Amino acid sequence: MAKIKLIVAYDGTDYVGWQYQPNGMSVQQRLEQALHQLTGTIHTVYSSGRTDSGVHARGMACHLITEQNLPLSAWREGVNRFLPDDIVVRHAEQVDDQFHARFSARGKRYRYTILRDPVRSPLEQKISWQVKKPLDLEKMEQAAQSFIGQHDFAAFRTSGCSADTTVREIFSIKFREHDSLLYIDICGSGFLRNMIRMMVGTLVQIGRGKRPVDVIQKLLEGSGSVASPLTAPAQGLCLMDVWF
DSSP: OEEEEEEEEEOGGGSSBSSOBTTBOOHHHHHHHHHHHHHSSOOOOEESOOOBTTOEEEEEEEEEEEOOOOOHHIIIIIHHTTSOTTEEEEEEEEEOTTOOTTTTOOEEEEEEEEEEOSSOOTTTTTTSEEEOSOOOHHHHHHHHGGGSEEEEOGGGSOTTOOOSOOEEEEEEEEEEEETTEEEEEEEESOOOTTHHHHHHHHHHHHHTTSSOTTHHHHHHTTOTTSOOOOOOOGGGEEEEEEEO
């Protein structure tokens, strides 16, 4: 018996998310199908978390338990032979019995990509949110500091979120510009459903002058008089890596 850790990258455009859903194909389902084609055995894959429909990943960590005595190369190259072009296993390694992709995770890094251009881009349209009007990056960076630290993020989750607690810790938020693209990297202990998309949506509203810089602090404090955050589109979000 062996426990195998996989790092998976995928374009989430045509999937209902990582986890099985009744309304379409999920990344997990497609990966487990490929494992079955390779080994002839049904394997369940346990992930470090979930990504929603349309969200991408460069470094989704997951693991499986197997009785198959295969070389590590088979868990990468072998599985990849049966995967579509929009999903790939980037890395495979054997881990000890105590490892769990979800419960051993210590933090995650997500990147949100914004296209700041009045003209749409055929190359970036599946991986970014097009914002046509200028953004005040200085105000966005100032406002983002309110997210740093441990807070109750109840205002930054959707109604379908089933998390036991809404307290999360944000380690860092970094902004980087490359031509018309704006990258927002967010590192934290864990995230609620749609939390990052709502964080980014609020930052964009601030950058466009539609909400004041201090609105994030008010939302974190649970002020009932503040309107709910805007949820940024799914396609701009990508899980970059998970660390253990």
